[in-house]
Amino acid sequence: QIKREGKNGFRFYDPDLNAHYRERIALEDDLRGALARNEFSLHYQPQISMDSGKLVGVEALLRWQHPTHGLVGPAAFIQVAEEVGLIRDISHWVVDTATRQLARWHARGHQALRMSINLSSHDFDRDDTIDQVADCVLRCGLAHDRFEVEITERVMMRDTDEVIARIRRLRDCGVGISIDDFGTGYSALAYLQKFPVSSLKIDRSFVDNLNGEGTQPIISAITGIARGFGLHLVAEGVERQEQAQRLQDMGCDIMQGYLFSKAVTAGELDRWLEAPPQHIEAERAPRPQ
Numbered sequence: 001q002i003k004r005e006g007k008n009g010f011r012f013y014d015p016d017l018n019a020h021y022r023e024r025i026a027l028e029d030d031l032r033g034a035l036a037r038n039e040f041s042l043h044y045q046p047q048i049s050m051d052s053g054k055l056v057g058v059e060a061l062l063r064w065q066h067p068t069h070g071l072v073g074p075a076a077f078i079q080v081a082e083e084v085g086l087i088r089d090i091s092h093w094v095v096d097t098a099t100r101q102l103a104r105w106h107a108r109g110h111q112a113l114r115m116s117i118n119l120s121s122h123d124f125d126r127d128d129t130i131d132q133v134a135d136c137v138l139r140c141g142l143a144h145d146r147f148e149v150e151i152t153e154r155v156m157m158r159d160t161d162e163v164i165a166r167i168r169r170l171r172d173c174g175v176g177i178s179i180d181d182f183g184t185g186y187s188a189l190a191y192l193q194k195f196p197v198s199s200l201k202i203d204r205s206f207v208d209n210l211n212g213e214g215t216q217p218i219i220s221a222i223t224g225i226a227r228g229f230g231l232h233l234v235a236e237g238v239e240r241q242e243q244a245q246r247l248q249d250m251g252c253d254i255m256q257g258y259l260f261s262k263a264v265t266a267g268e269l270d271r272w273l274e275a276p277p278q279h280i281e282a283e284r285a286p287r288p289q
């Protein structure tokens with residue numbers, strides 16, 4: 001049984017380290033065959049503009065249909081994939097699948113729809129994943145700034161000429177650069193001057209704790225930075241109507257979270273694009289006092 005909790009995918013509560021070790025080996029083995037067995041899929045989580053009530057974008061999130069464990073989320077396996085050198089192939093699959101899917105939605109008339117994917121900091125160690133993003137965006141004819149790559153501040157902190165060049169290369173191809181979990185890493189804000197960033201994502205930990213001490217000044221600072229630099233701003237992990245309302249009042253328009261929808265299959269998003277679900281308007285409208 002794979003334990004899905006915790007950022008590293010495992011919880012070290014098992015007193016039997018041997019069992020833990022065997023579990024890890026089994027996971028590695030399963031992961032090695034997963035691409036060939038076609039067990040990965042992308043689910044797409046809607047992002048809603050509070051101003052218009054419209055679906056403006058989706059974040060592509062990786063899922064693994066494990067033969068015995070069922071649908072497994074990335075927290076359980078991404079780090080292992082990085083450690084055993086499988087992330088490169090997985091990222092390639094994600095880039096290919098996501099760009100094709102976005103092109104399909106654009107071809108069906110939803111040309112304004114934006115999509116982001118998550119890349120690993122390892123993907124910035126080499127040129128090939130970056131080259132592949134550029135190739136796919138070009139081959140699919142995706143319009144400027146519709147496709148975006150989410151990276152964490154960890155990547156920015158590496159700050160080598162190679163990493164900067166790779167990020168610039170993406171930006172030059174019209175690919176957006178989004179900072180995921182913004183404000184939770186070692187933010188040295190100077191990187192915003194050096195890297196061609198186009199979006200910030202307010203981390204769920206801030207949204208979760210809107211009334212906590214110090215949260216509001218942080219969110220105000222983030223919205224100020226986004227406005228000052230002319231960046232898109234997305235709040236993630238929005239679960240309650242009052243959070244959406246407060247975030248909107250604080251200057252954040254685009255919301256992603258279970259209040260509106262979890263990540264859904266491409267087929268479910270097809271239906272959403274044909275006929276937006278009724279509940280969106282209700283969640284957007286402020287509740288009567």
Ligand code: C2E
Pocket residue numbers: 045060061062073074075078094117118119120150180181204236237238239256257258259262263
């Ligand atoms: P992330 O990029 O910060 O993605 C947001 C995570 O929050 C997703 O978890 C999403 O399902 C979850 N989420 C969204 N709304 C809510 C909400 O209202 N409440 C709560 N409690 N959770 C919400 P998920 O899909 O399990 O992904 C976890 C992380 O795995 C992602 O965090 C991202 O860092 C990584 N990841 C996902 N897909 C990929 C991928 O294709 N490649 C790589 N390298 N990493 C990925």
Ligand code: MG
Pocket residue numbers: 059117118150180
């Ligand atoms: Mg993300």
Ligand code: MG
Pocket residue numbers: 180181201203236
């Ligand atoms: Mg995030």
Ligand code: MG
Pocket residue numbers: 181203204236
């Ligand atoms: Mg997050």
